Amino acid sequence: MITRQLLIGTGLRTADEDEKELSLLAELAPQLVFVFGAAGAFADGRLAAALERQLPKSGIVIGCSGAGHVAQDALQTGGAALTAVRFERDVRLRTSRVGLGSGDQAALSAGRNLVTPLRGEGLKGVLIFCKGTGINGSALLTGVREGVGEGVLIAGALAGDDFSFSRTYTICAGAISDNQAVAVGFYGESVVLGYGATEAGEPFGVVRKVTRAAGNVLFELDGRPAVDVYREFLGDCAGQLPAAGLALPLSVVKDPQGEIGTIRAITGMDAANGSILLAGELAAESLVRFMRTNLEDIALSTRMASFAALEERGESDTGGLALLLGSAGRRYVLDDEIQEEIETARDALGPDLMITGFYGYGELSRARLQNQTLSILYLNERLGAGA
Amino acid sequence: MTEKRLIRQLKRALGTEDPNGELAALRAWLEKSGAQESPTPEQLARWRELVGRLPGLLDVVDRAYAHASRMTVIADRAVKASTREFTESTRNLMLSNHLIKAMLNSLGQAFFVFDRSGLCQPLYSKACEELIETVPAGRPIADVLRLPHHERAHFDGWVGLLFDGAMDFDDLAEIGPRTFPHSKGRYVWLDYRPTYTSEGVLQSVVVIATDKTSEREAERLLQEKQEFAEMILKISTDRNQFYHFVREVRRTVGLLRGFAELGDKVEGARELRRLLHSLKGLAAAFYLRKLKEILHSFESEVAAMVGDPRPDRFAGFGGELERLLDEELFRHRKLLGPGFEKQGMVREVPYRALAGFARELSAAPQGAPLRRKFLEELVAVPLSEALAQFNGVLQQSAVCLNKSVAPIRFEGEDPRILAPVYEDFISSLIHLFRNAVAHGIEDPAERKAASKPAAGIIVVTGSREMRGGQEWLRIEISDDGRGLDPAKIRQKLKERGAPPEVLAESDAEIIRHVFDAGFSTSDQVSELSGRGVGLNVIQEAVTRLRGSLELRATPGKGSCFSFLLPHLWELPESLP
Numbered sequence: 004m005i006t007r008q009l010l011i012g013t014g015l016r017t018a019d020e021d022e023k024e025l026s027l028l029a030e031l032a033p034q035l036v037f038v039f040g041a042a043g044a045f046a047d048g049r050l051a052a053a054l055e056r057q058l059p060k061s062g063i064v065i066g067c068s069g070a071g072h073v074a075q076d077a078l079q080t081g082g083a084a085l086t087a088v089r090f091e092r093d094v095r096l097r098t099s100r101v102g103l104g105s106g107d108q109a110a111l112s113a114g115r116n117l118v119t120p121l122r123g124e125g126l127k128g129v130l131i132f133c134k135g136t137g138i139n140g141s142a143l144l145t146g147v148r149e150g151v152g153e154g155v156l157i158a159g160a161l162a163g164d165d166f167s168f169s170r171t172y173t174i175c176a177g178a179i180s181d182n183q184a185v186a187v188g189f190y191g192e193s194v195v196l197g198y199g200a201t202e203a204g205e206p207f208g209v210v211r212k213v214t215r216a217a218g219n220v221l222f223e224l225d226g227r228p229a230v231d232v233y234r235e236f237l238g239d240c241a242g243q244l245p246a247a248g249l250a251l252p253l254s255v256v257k258d259p260q261g262e263i264g265t266i267r268a269i270t271g272m273d274a275a276n277g278s279i280l281l282a283g284e285l286a287a288e289s290l291v292r293f294m295r296t297n298l299e300d301i302a303l304s305t306r307m308a309s310f311a312a313l314e315e316r317g318e319s320d321t322g323g324l325a326l327l328l329g330s331a332g333r334r335y336v337l338d339d340e341i342q343e344e345i346e347t348a349r350d351a352l353g354p355d356l357m358i359t360g361f362y363g364y365g366e367l368s369r370a371r372l373q374n375q376t377l378s379i380l381y382l383n384e385r386l387g388a389g390a
Numbered sequence: 391m392t393e394k395r396l397i398r399q400l401k402r403a404l405g406t407e408d409p410n411g412e413l414a415a416l417r418a419w420l421e422k423s424g425a426q427e428s429p430t431p432e433q434l435a436r437w438r439e440l441v442g443r444l445p446g447l448l449d450v451v452d453r454a455y456a457h458a459s460r461m462t463v464i465a466d467r468a469v470k471a472s473t474r475e476f477t478e479s480t481r482n483l484m485l486s487n488h489l490i491k492a493m494l495n496s497l498g499q500a501f502f503v504f505d506r507s508g509l510c511q512p513l514y515s516k517a518c519e520e521l522i523e524t525v526p527a528g529r530p531i532a533d534v535l536r537l538p539h540h541e542r543a544h545f546d547g548w549v550g551l552l553f554d555g556a557m558d559f560d561d562l563a564e565i566g567p568r569t570f571p572h573s574k575g576r577y578v579w580l581d582y583r584p585t586y587t588s589e590g591v592l593q594s595v596v597v598i599a600t601d602k603t604s605e606r607e608a609e610r611l612l613q614e615k616q617e618f619a620e621m622i623l624k625i626s627t628d629r630n631q632f633y634h635f636v637r638e639v640r641r642t643v644g645l646l647r648g649f650a651e652l653g654d655k656v657e658g659a660r661e662l663r664r665l666l667h668s669l670k671g672l673a674a675a676f677y678l679r680k681l682k683e684i685l686h687s688f689e690s691e692v693a694a695m696v697g698d699p700r701p702d703r704f705a706g707f708g709g710e711l712e713r714l715l716d717e718e719l720f721r722h723r724k725l726l727g728p729g730f731e732k733q734g735m736v737r738e739v740p741y742r743a744l745a746g747f748a749r750e751l752s753a754a755p756q757g758a759p760l761r762r763k764f765l766e767e768l769v770a771v772p773l774s775e776a777l778a779q780f781n782g783v784l785q786q787s788a789v790c791l792n793k794s795v796a797p798i799r800f801e802g803e804d805p806r807i808l809a810p811v812y813e814d815f816i817s818s819l820i821h822l823f824r825n826a827v828a829h830g831i832e833d834p835a836e837r838k839a840a841s842k843p844a845a846g847i848i849v850v851t852g853s854r855e856m857r858g859g860q861e862w863l864r865i866e867i868s869d870d871g872r873g874l875d876p877a878k879i880r881q882k883l884k885e886r887g888a889p890p891e892v893l894a895e896s897d898a899e900i901i902r903h904v905f906d907a908g909f910s911t912s913d914q915v916s917e918l919s920g921r922g923v924g925l926n927v928i929q930e931a932v933t934r935l936r937g938s939l940e941l942r943a944t945p946g947k948g949s950c951f952s953f954l955l956p957h958l959w960e961l962p963e964s965l966p
Binding site: 207208209235236237238239240247250251256257293295336338339340342343 | 394395398402450453454457460461463464465467468471472475476479588
């Protein structure tokens with residue numbers, strides 16, 4: 004597997020120079036190009052146009068906006084990072100995208116409709132990017148699980164927009180939208196997919212009861228408007244809500260189904276009715292606690308996620324790509340120091356992998372929609388097979 | 391970590407991690423401030439360039455500080471808010487505790503709590519002071535429950551198992567101490583309830599002590615009642631065995647009195663002990679608790695005497711034993727019947743068998759007198775015995791009508807009769823007795839006014855008569871009530887459209903119409919009488935026996951039914 008990475012739109016080069024660099028990337032004849040960037044880069048039609056002009060039609064371009072993206076082993080905040088992949092073995096890819104409606108039911112059907120076209124012989128895994136605000140990620144995931152069936156790896160993330168929680172973008176097959184979910188399916192015996200995700204942080208303070216919630220909208224904690232509780236804890240920083248709420252995700256101590264350990268982060272708020280929008284569902288009657296995290300916790304969880312993702316890596320495997328799908332909450336708490344996480348991942352993953360990724364508003368796996376994790380998708384091909 | 395961060399910041403702002411040591415050299419030169427070694431012009435140029443980029447570094451550092459400060463503010467704020475919430479929670483908890491304590495104290499049960507360490511926690515109800523006679527807080531549970539020392543190791547093991555969680559709590563609770571040895575003899579029952587943490591781990595055990603003294607007393611009374619019923623059943627079904635027991639007790643009483651003067655004291659004491667032991671068993675079999683207890687204590691005392699008998703005590707035993715036996719016999723005199731001890735052993739024989747034997751006797755030579763003797767002495771019963779059953783009816787009727795009536799008084803020679811022969815007649819008399827209470831006997835106030843005893847008197851007189859070479863039986867049943875009122879009967883007959891010749895009958899004649907079918911003088915139909923059936927049933931039974939009846943009445947003084955029936959000595963062919 005051959006990979007090549009390029010940063011464009013960072014202002015370090017002129018637009019023409021960027022196009023030139025892009026054409027060099029195209030020379031690789033990549034089947035797959037991941038694009039992660041700032042929301043602004045997606046909103047600006049020039050990125051789409053440049054990709055359209057320079058990249059071969061046969062290749063797949065997929066990605067989304069984030070609250071920071073990862074390229075050249077560093078956190079990037081401007082422009083977009085392009086990572087091109089050319090498989091040398093028989094790895095087949097197929098993409099799908101769906102527009103999103105409103106409501107939990109629409110999210111569920113969108114999830115189902117997104118992956119149903121990808122079902123087929125040799126499907127090993129699906130990678131999903133979805134808009135990051137105003138979406139019930141749990142419902143989408145339920146639909147994805149139903150649509151894709153058993154035995155297929157599910158990985159993905161909700162897009163981000165540098166903590167403004169307004170417009171998040173996804174891109175697939177030349178279409179950029181702030182209201183869609185996109186997916187790529189990986190097929191064939193040669194493809195190697197590994198996945199690891201570990202959350203960071205520990206609950207603190209009193210146990211609170213979710214007294215009113217619907218889907219991913221949290222109305223009340225202990226009978227008080229959820230926003231008021233957050234305001235009380237954030238004090239002067241309350242003005243930075245909803246972003247500041249990322250510093251205080253909710254850890255589910257126990258939900259009505261007996262599930263524990265789910266973490267819910269803020270993806271928006273409705274000041275009018277005092278409700279908080281969460282990345283995923285939170286059932287009424289759940290018991291929750293605020294959570295906090297620090298650099299040490301984050302670094303530890305990064306190592307654990309890296310090792311889990313590499314479990315699929317064979318002894319003789321070389322190269323490959325690690326997709327870091329990080330939580331915006333971690334990025335918010337560490338700010339620029341999130342670089343520590345990227346360096347830790349590099350140390351743990353080894354020197355010969357290409358690393359890209361972004362920080363988003365929710366991490367998707369087969370098990371659940373989670374926040375506050377770093378999830379890592381390891382992508383490679385096995386040279387011994389399928390040649 | 392800080393160094394790594396600094397290097398990252400330098401790299402970001404100055405575009406170098408200082409691999410060539412330029413920054414280090416600059417720093418060294420600055421720190422020595424005016425050192426001997428002057429920087430080279432190249433160094434100075436490079437330093438100037440780096441310092442030119444310093445504002446960028448300061449921006450990066452400033453940004454890092456601002457972020458760190460923001461995070462610190464959030465963290466600080468979170469700590470304050472949490473602390474406030476915990477304070478509030480603690481206050482609420484204290485309030486709840488106070489309320490719970492007040493509620494617990496208002497209950498009659500004693501509650502207290504112990505944990506894994508086996509120590510009682512400060513939470514307990516006021517009733518502990520009374521029921522478990524201590525304040526359990528801070529004390530070992532084994533002390534609180536007053537467990538004897540030899541049981542403590544076992545108890546500690548039990549506590550360990552409870553908190554181990556490997557076995558079902560309820561099963562284990564069953565085998566824990568269930569009662570508390572109360573110093574004033576109260577029966578205190580112990581229950582155990584688990585309290586779990588939110589993770590489902592047993593946190594502590596609540597002990598609930600309940601005073602069940604009165605419940606146990608009720609249970610004891612119930613058991614006594616059951617035993618009494620058992621005793622009645624046993625005595626009535628094993629009457630002969632009971633008779634044997636009574637005789638044995640009497641014999642023992644005699645022996646005890648005799649032993650008082652016996653010479654061979656040792657052997658006598660041994661035999662006596664054996665006798666007492668077997669009697670004790672019999673007394674227990676008949677649920678005669680008091681007798682059993684006294685026999686037991688005699689037995690123990692006699693056992694203690696072996697080797698040194700004290701016959702002087704025996705007469706005392708005998709007297710006590712006799713007194714208790716007589717008490718029991720008196721208590722059960724109704725059940726046992728009159729002359730229980732004189733009758734000796736009895737045996738129930740069906741009438742059918744008796745009739746068959748009587749027939750065989752008639753066939754035997756010289757059988758007739760033997761047969762008559764057999765029937766008279768063995769089969770026949772005294773008239774009083776045949777009619778005694780109506781005492782119950784009389785009392786029952788009297789109670790219903792708020793009247794009082796004495797038990798039937800039997801007078802005369804009390805002739806013996808073959809009960810099956812007169813069965814229909816005897817059963818028909820129930821109407822007579824009921825009527826006597828309902829219409830004859832006045833209520834107590836009325837009787838008092840008439841200078842009669844409060845309780846009505848009913849007398850049955852039986853006698854035998856010879857008429858025309860035949861044996862007759864005369865039975866008179868009289869009461870001392872208000873008598874039949876001829877005027878009222880005449881009026882009633884008139885209402886029923888009786889012909890003039892009937893209405894013209896004399897008073898003595900007119901009262902006989904009470905035996906007419908459907909006649910009743912009562913204004914009200916009651917459960918007891920008044921339906922107009924009844925007396926005519928008696929008339930019919932008398933007629934079937936080819937007997938006759940007379941009715942005499944004196945208003946205000948009472949009525950008398952006089953029956954003349956053949957005294958038959960032939961059992962009917964078909965017997966029930």
